Amino acid sequence: MAFQDLLNRVGNMGRFQILQIAFLLICNAMLALHILLENFTAAIPGHRCWVHVLDNDTASDIDSGILSQDDLLRISIPLDSNSRPDKCRRFVQPQWHLLHLNGTFSNVTEPDTEPCEDGWVYERSTFLSTTVTEWDLVCGSQVLGSVSKFIFMIGNLIGPFLGGHLSDRWLPESARWLIVTNKPQKGLQELRKVACMNGMKNSGDTLTMEVVRTTMKEELEAAQIKPALCDLFRTPNLRKRIFLLCLLRFTTAIPAFGFTIHLQHLKSNVFLMQCLIAASAIPASFAAMFLLNHIGRRISQFFLSFLLGISMLATVSAPEEMQILCGVLITLTGANIYAVIIGNTLHVNELIPTVIRARALGVIGIATNVGAALTPLFMILAIYSAFLPWIIYAVFSFLGCFIPLLLPETKNQPLPESVQDVENEWKGSRQAKEEGAIIKVTSF
Structure with a gap:
C-alpha cells in the first residue's frame, strides 16, 4: 500500500482521476458501439424470392382485382415448415391449383421448386438498407454474414497487441511505473502534475524525492525482480x-x-x-x-x-x-x-x-x-x-x-x-x- 500513501498526498480521487476514467469510458464506449452496430448494419430483414408475376414492372397489369397480392404470392412461393412463405425457394411454374381450397387437388404431386435465381425482395419497413440487402447475404450466402462478424471479432483479438504499445503515446505514464523502473524524477513530476490538477497546492512542498524513495522502499526492492x-x-x-x-x-x-x-x-x-x-x-x-x-x-x-x-x-x-x-x-x-x-x-x-x-x-x-x-x-x-x-x-x-x-x-x-x-x-x-x-x- 506504499504507493497508495503517495496518492493520498496528491488527491486520491480528484479531477485528474475523474478525467482519466472519463477518457477510458469514452474509449470503451467507442468499441461497444461498433459491436452493437452489427444488429443494425447487418440486420437480416424479411425476404423472399423475386418472382415474375409479383415483382415485374408489368405485374400491376395482372393484379386487376381478380387476384390479390396474397394470391399471387401463394401460387409463386412454397410454404416452409411453419406455413410461411419460403425465404429461399420459389415454384418453377405458377401453381394456379393452390388457389382452390376445396381439396380437389389434394393428390397432386409436389410441384417443382428452384432457388432464387433472380435475386430476392426484401421487407424494408424497418431497415432501408443493410449489408445483407446490399450483397444478398441470405440463404446459401448467409454463412458469409457470420464470417464477416468472425473477422471483426478477430480484429478485437489482434487489436490489444497493437493498442497496448500505441496507448503510451497519448496516455500519461503511470507514476508508479516510472518510480519502480528507476525513473523516480519523472515519477515525481507526474505526481506533482496530478497534485496541481487536483488542487493540492501545498503537497508540492512535502512531496520530495526523499519522501518518494522512503515511501516506495519496499516496492522498489520488489521491483528488482522482474x-x-x-x-x-x-x-x-x-x-x-x-x-x-x-x-x-x-x-x-x-x-x-x-x-x-x-x-x-x-x-x-x-x-x-x-x-x-x-x-x-x-x-x-x-x-x-x-x-x-x-x-x-x-x-x-x-x-x-x-x-x-x-x-x-x-x-x-x-x-x-x-x-x-x-x-x-x-x-x-x-x-x-x-x-x-x-x-x-x-x-x-x-x-x-x-x-x-x-x-x-x-x-x-x-x-x-x-x-x-x-x-x-x-x-x-x-x-x-x-x-x-x-x-x-x-x-x-x-x-x-x-x-x-x-x-x-x-x-x-x-x-x-x-x-x-x-x-x-x-x-x-x-x-x-x-x-x-x-x-x-x-x-x-
Whole structure:
C-alpha cells in the first residue's frame, strides 16, 4: 500500500482521476458501439424470392382485382415448415391449383421448386438498407454474414497487441511505473502534475524525492525482480488460477457476445430492445454489486451464470406472437449479462497478484477474445435449426457457472501482492483443512 500513501498526498480521487476514467469510458464506449452496430448494419430483414408475376414492372397489369397480392404470392412461393412463405425457394411454374381450397387437388404431386435465381425482395419497413440487402447475404450466402462478424471479432483479438504499445503515446505514464523502473524524477513530476490538477497546492512542498524513495522502499526492492510471462505458469497454484480464469472468461464471452451481436435474430424490435437493455444496465450493476458484497464472489457468479442460461433458453422458446413476454425476457437476459461480466471482472482482478496483474489480464483477455471470435461461427448452425446456436450459448453459460466454485473466495480478503502470496494462501488453506481434520479426529 506504499504507493497508495503517495496518492493520498496528491488527491486520491480528484479531477485528474475523474478525467482519466472519463477518457477510458469514452474509449470503451467507442468499441461497444461498433459491436452493437452489427444488429443494425447487418440486420437480416424479411425476404423472399423475386418472382415474375409479383415483382415485374408489368405485374400491376395482372393484379386487376381478380387476384390479390396474397394470391399471387401463394401460387409463386412454397410454404416452409411453419406455413410461411419460403425465404429461399420459389415454384418453377405458377401453381394456379393452390388457389382452390376445396381439396380437389389434394393428390397432386409436389410441384417443382428452384432457388432464387433472380435475386430476392426484401421487407424494408424497418431497415432501408443493410449489408445483407446490399450483397444478398441470405440463404446459401448467409454463412458469409457470420464470417464477416468472425473477422471483426478477430480484429478485437489482434487489436490489444497493437493498442497496448500505441496507448503510451497519448496516455500519461503511470507514476508508479516510472518510480519502480528507476525513473523516480519523472515519477515525481507526474505526481506533482496530478497534485496541481487536483488542487493540492501545498503537497508540492512535502512531496520530495526523499519522501518518494522512503515511501516506495519496499516496492522498489520488489521491483528488482522482474516478473516475466512464464511466471504465470511456474508455480502450481497461480498456474491453476490462470487456467480457470481463462476458462471462466472464455465460457462467459460466448453467451455474452452471442446475445449482444445477434439481438436482431430474436424477432423483436431491435431498436426498442437495445434501449431497454441499456436502461437495465444500471440497476443490473447495482444488483450485481449487492450480491457480490453480501453472498460472496463464488456463489454470486454461480447464480448469475445459471440464471443467464435459463433466461436465454426462455427467450428463444417464448412464442413470437407474445411480444410483451419476449421483450421482458430479452431485457432480463441483457441485464443478466451485465451482472455476469461485473462479477467476472471483479473476481479476476482480486485473484491475480499485483506485480504480474497486467500480464495475467493480457493472457485472460486473449481467452476472452477467442471466445468472442468463435461466437459468430455458432450462428452458422441456424441453417439447420434456429434454436441450435442459442442452446449452445446457454450450455456455455451453464458450464461457466461451476468454474467460480473451483476458485478461492475473495470477499473481504486482502489482495495478493506477489506470486508467493498466492502460493502461501494455498498452503495456508491446506494446512487449515489438515488441522481441522486432526481436531475432528482427536475430539473423540
